[in-house]
Each structure stands twice: as structure tokens, then as C-alpha cells.
Amino acid sequence: MFRFSCLAMFLVLGSEIEKAYTTEVTVKDKDDKLCLYANLMVNFTVTYEVVGKSNNTVEFQLPDVVNASGSSCGTDNSTLKLSFGNGHSWTINFTKEKDMYKADNIVLTYNLSDDSIFKNASSNGTVSVKFTPSIANVVVDTYYSCKSQDTVENDAVKQTLWNVALQAFVTNGSKSENETVCAKDKASTTQMPTTTTAATTVITATTAPPPVPPPSAGTYNLSAAGNGTICLLASMGLQISYNDSLDFQKVNLEPNKTTVTGACGSNNSIAALVLTSEKVAVAFTFIEEGKKFLLHAVNVTVKHINGTSFSAANTNLSLWQATLGSSYMCNKEQTQNITDTLSLYTLKLQVQPFEVKNDKFSTAEECFLDADLSFLVPIAVGMALGFLIVLVLISYLIGRRKSRTGYQSV
Ligand SMILES: *[C@@H]1O[C@H](CO)[C@@H](O)[C@H](O)[C@H]1NC(C)=O
Ligand SMILES: *[C@@H]1O[C@H](CO)[C@@H](O)[C@H](O)[C@H]1NC(C)=O
Ligand SMILES: *[C@@H]1O[C@H](CO)[C@@H](O)[C@H](O)[C@H]1NC(C)=O
Ligand SMILES: *[C@@H]1O[C@H](CO)[C@@H](O)[C@H](O)[C@H]1NC(C)=O
Ligand SMILES: *[C@@H]1O[C@H](CO)[C@@H](O)[C@H](O)[C@H]1NC(C)=O
Ligand SMILES: *[C@@H]1O[C@H](CO)[C@@H](O)[C@H](O)[C@H]1NC(C)=O
Ligand SMILES: *[C@@H]1O[C@H](CO)[C@@H](O)[C@H](O)[C@H]1NC(C)=O
Numbered sequence: 001m002f003r004f005s006c007l008a009m010f011l012v013l014g015s016e017i018e019k020a021y022t023t024e025v026t027v028k029d030k031d032d033k034l035c036l037y038a039n040l041m042v043n044f045t046v047t048y049e050v051v052g053k054s055n056n057t058v059e060f061q062l063p064d065v066v067n068a069s070g071s072s073c074g075t076d077n078s079t080l081k082l083s084f085g086n087g088h089s090w091t092i093n094f095t096k097e098k099d100m101y102k103a104d105n106i107v108l109t110y111n112l113s114d115d116s117i118f119k120n121a122s123s124n125g126t127v128s129v130k131f132t133p134s135i136a137n138v139v140v141d142t143y144y145s146c147k148s149q150d151t152v153e154n155d156a157v158k159q160t161l162w163n164v165a166l167q168a169f170v171t172n173g174s175k176s177e178n179e180t181v182c183a184k185d186k187a188s189t190t191q192m193p194t195t196t197t198a199a200t201t202v203i204t205a206t207t208a209p210p211p212v213p214p215p216s217a218g219t220y221n222l223s224a225a226g227n228g229t230i231c232l233l234a235s236m237g238l239q240i241s242y243n244d245s246l247d248f249q250k251v252n253l254e255p256n257k258t259t260v261t262g263a264c265g266s267n268n269s270i271a272a273l274v275l276t277s278e279k280v281a282v283a284f285t286f287i288e289e290g291k292k293f294l295l296h297a298v299n300v301t302v303k304h305i306n307g308t309s310f311s312a313a314n315t316n317l318s319l320w321q322a323t324l325g326s327s328y329m330c331n332k333e334q335t336q337n338i339t340d341t342l343s344l345y346t347l348k349l350q351v352q353p354f355e356v357k358n359d360k361f362s363t364a365e366e367c368f369l370d371a372d373l374s375f376l377v378p379i380a381v382g383m384a385l386g387f388l389i390v391l392v393l394i395s396y397l398i399g400r401r402k403s404r405t406g407y408q409s410v
């Protein structure tokens, strides 16, 4: 029952996911070294006059494809200029003072003649609006990180900036690993420990409906080196939940964008399956143990958009067990905690890491969740009731006998 409500909830949430573009740009200096990096999301809401003197409001995003050729890097002043669409641009000016840098202003220039955004605009000129951003006091040699939304408004334009990772005045040609976290993010993360230390909230965190749709099931088979014979069979829908110091996230493995590598267990009784997508790499290690096989180790690495990565592994697991020569199956959705910071959510799972014959799964041994044991509930209730009746009857009989002997003795 609980599982169903979970599923329903994340279907609802999943449908609300909007398409949002992440814009990632790198600017290089004259020596072809990285000097400015940005990875961010921006939305604009613009009100403009239409023919007939009324107003119209449109919302658009900074697209993922932009032209940064107007950008420049200097020792104390840098400019990130992103041109997009038909004559629009978004420009940030940075200045450095001692060991801090900040963004002085942001200028959005939009072209009202662009009919694809500003329909029926009464003017055909370009408009520029200037904002004062809250990107300040960033330590030199660190990147500014702010996942929270920052909305600024100016006359006809409202700008929302979020999921920001940016670094101006990059030294040595590579982005820093150290970050300066914005105040808003700090406010939300300092509250996190209190919610994660309580055992009850940890449970809600791992079973909470994921804010991403359920993963699609994919086939991830591995062939023996040298010939096309399949030596490891796997199919599943897989979602990774991880919790690093910054946030709790769920990532689906998309079958279409996942490559399969690994090693089969010929006679060393270890098999490895490595699934790699753009963002995540998951390594499964299966071993033979007696007449059984089991999933012994899981190692997950997630690449963050800002270039850092998260990694967690457990090499002492005993999951997905089945008899050698058969396959392990679990159709129902199943969540396994791998470490404190990592859990795997699977559905339509079937694996056979050893003794694959004719490229097909052998007999499946199903997980406990798949076995429908709900019929046992009425039986158990019935038995308990029956037992209770017998108990009452016995105590009644004993009681009667006792009271009878009692009367006789009087
Ligand atoms: C960004 O814009 C999209 C549509 O353009 C909208 O659905 C979404 O809610 C906006 N997001 C934010 C954070 O403003
Ligand atoms: C504005 O948009 C119009 C129509 O797309 C285009 O012809 C014009 O060149 C653009 N203006 C600028 C400054 O790019
Ligand atoms: C558009 O611009 C041209 C000249 O650039 C001008 O002659 C024309 O009147 C303008 N149209 C509108 C609707 O403002
Ligand atoms: C991060 O900053 C600390 C202290 O400033 C420094 O010791 C460390 O080397 C930096 N780490 C990286 C990866 O830049
Ligand atoms: C393919 O290779 C595996 C192991 O290397 C071997 O067991 C199998 O017989 C080979 N299959 C064919 C068709 O050659
Ligand atoms: C995978 O890609 C194919 C075509 O490239 C598409 O038809 C199919 O819907 C995709 N499947 C998923 C699960 O995205
Ligand atoms: C398989 O076992 C044989 C004999 O025990 C050994 O010589 C061979 O090196 C093993 N091969 C692998 C890949 O472990």
C-alpha cells in the first residue's frame, strides 16, 4: 500500500519537471588557458509594449547554446558576455580587489525585433537593463557556488539566477576545486545536520519520493572478450540516490546513454559490470560463494556540473543472491542502502553474472518483494482469532470447574 502511494507521488512530481537549460561556458585567455568558467541557469520575465499600446509579458531562459566570443579576461577586470538568439546578450562584469572578486553588474540586452520571443512588439529596438547581482566576496582561486534562486527585478525585467558555479580570474588554467558558497545555500545547509541526525528523518529521506521520474529499464549485457557470446546478463531500471554535503540528489541511468563495460568471471569467480553515463558511473562486482552468487561490491561515482565529483563504495555487500546457474530477479521496485550517503533504487531487475547459456537468462529466483504474500494476512488474522476463541473457551471451562468445586465445598 505504502509503495503504491510512493509511486503515485513521484509520478505527479515527475510530470512537473520543467525543461530548464544549463548554460556552461569557458573563456580562454590569449595563451589559450582557461580564465573564466561559468555553469548556471537563468530565467527572464520581460514585460514589453505590444502594438495597440497594451503590455505583454514573456518568460524565456538563457539557452544552453550561447556565444561567449565577446568575453574578455584581465588582471583586475573580466567580462563574461553571452550572446544568444537574435541579437540578445547577457553580460557580467567582474572586478578583483586584493584576494576577493565580485560581479559588479549584470546587463541584459534584448532585441524587441525578435519575433520568436517578443510577438507584436510595438518597438523594434534593443533594450538594456542593468542589475546589481549578489555575487560578492568570492575568494580568489575559488569558484562561486549558489544553488539557491536569486531573483532581481528592474522595471520591466525580472531575472532569476540559480544552480550557479562560476569562477572569474582563474589561475593556472584550471578551475578551482574550492568553492565560496553563497549565503542562501549556507542558510539551507546549516539546517541540514539537524534533520539528518534524527533517525526517523533519515528513513524519510531514503524512502521519500524521488523528484525525478522512475528510471526506464535497460538491458546491460556483457559479451565475452573476443567473441560475441554473452557472459553476463543484466536488465534493470536504475536510480542512484546520493547525499553529499551539498544536497540529496537522484539520478536515473538512461539506457540509451549508458555504456556497458566489465569483466566476466571465467574461473576466477568474480564478475564486474560497469555502467557509465555522462554523469554517473556504477560498478557492480559479483562473486560466487559456495553454490550461490551475490552482489558483493558497488562503487558509484557522480560527476557534478561544477567539475567536482562524488564517490561512494561498499565492498562488503550480500545482495541479489541466487543459486549459481540461475538468475536473480526482482520486478518490484527495491531500495538498497549501499552507504550512509548512497542508495540504489531498482525496478524490473534481473541479473545473471555467471554460467550464462545461449545468451539467455536461466531460471529466475525471485526476490522476497516479488512473492505476493498478502494472502497470508487473512490467514494469520483468522488463526489469531481462532486461537483467542480457544483461549477464552478454555479459561471459561476452567473458571466454571473452579467455581463449581467452590460451591460444593460450602
Ligand atoms: C524558468 O522558466 C521556465 C519556463 O521558461 C519555468 O517553467 C520555470 O518555472 C522557471 N524556473 C524558475 C526557477 O524561475
Ligand atoms: C534583432 O532581431 C532582428 C530580427 O530577428 C534582426 O534582423 C536584427 O539584426 C536583430 N538586431 C540585432 C542588433 O542583432
Ligand atoms: C523599425 O526601424 C526602422 C528603422 O530602423 C524604422 O524606420 C521603423 O519605423 C521601425 N518600426 C517600428 C514599428 O518602430
Ligand atoms: C583549497 O583551499 C585550501 C586552503 O586555502 C588549500 O590548502 C587547498 O590546497 C585547496 N584545494 C584545492 C584542491 O585547491
Ligand atoms: C566465447 O568465449 C568464451 C570465453 O572466452 C568461451 O567460453 C565460449 O565458448 C566462446 N564462444 C564461442 C562461440 O566461441
Ligand atoms: C532510445 O532511443 C531511441 C531512438 O534513438 C528511442 O526511440 C527510444 O525511445 C529511446 N528510449 C528511451 C528509453 O529513451
Ligand atoms: C583458470 O584456471 C586455470 C586452472 O586452475 C588457470 O591455469 C587459469 O590461469 C585460470 N584462468 C583465469 C582467467 O583465472
Ligand SMILES: *[C@@H]1O[C@H](CO)[C@@H](O)[C@H](O)[C@H]1NC(C)=O
Binding pocket: 299, 300, 301, 311, 312, 313, 314, 315
Ligand atoms: C571507486 O571508484 C573510484 C573511481 O573509479 C575509485 O577511485 C575508488 O578507489 C573506488 N573505490 C573502491 C572502494 O573501489
Ligand SMILES: *[C@@H]1O[C@H](CO)[C@@H](O)[C@H](O)[C@H]1NC(C)=O
Binding pocket: 316
Ligand atoms: C562484512 O560484513 C560482515 C557481515 O555483514 C561482517 O561480519 C564483517 O565484519 C564485514 N566486514 C567489513 C570489513 O566490514
